[in-house]
Amino acid sequence: MFSCQPDEFEDLQKNFTGQWELVEMRSDWGLEDVTDFSYTETYEFRSDGTFVKTNSELERQLTGTFVHAVPDQGESQADFRMMLTLTFDSDVLDEVIGSDERTPHLLWREDPYFWILYGCQEQEVLWLRGDLSLTNGGWCIVDAGTYVYRR
Secondary structure (H helix, E strand, O other), rough: OOOOOOHHHHHHHHOOOEEEEOOOOOOOOOOOOOEEOOOOEEEOOOOEEEEEEEEOOOOOOEEEEEEEEEOOOOOHOOOOEEEEEEOOOOHHHHHHHHHHOOOOOOOOOOOOOEEEOOEOOOEEEEEEEEOEEEEEEEEEOOOOOOEEOOO
């Protein structure tokens, strides 16, 4: 595990816009971490407060807006440096979910590592961490692993 220099992190915290790519899925059940996916997934954060989530399996883009905040630094969240709350455009999300016959559940596919939305109520929470990664978060991912994104 590496950590970033304070100046490097402050620069990233001020300017986290750009593209972030899924690089790892960490198991919450003691299974091996996954770094080889059958699809690619990215987030692109724009300076105007919008984002685009692209998944090669969906062959579609999800869009929405985001807000960010610096969390209270409790002991259990010492590595969480910034929280991003993403709100998806409901029309686009409904169209993607409704058009995919392979989706056995509103948000989850048969592949245990494939989720259309890592959250609830058309929102996702991502954390900017001390190692310069973004990870999914929030209480709605209890049955999923931790997805890690890097620039």
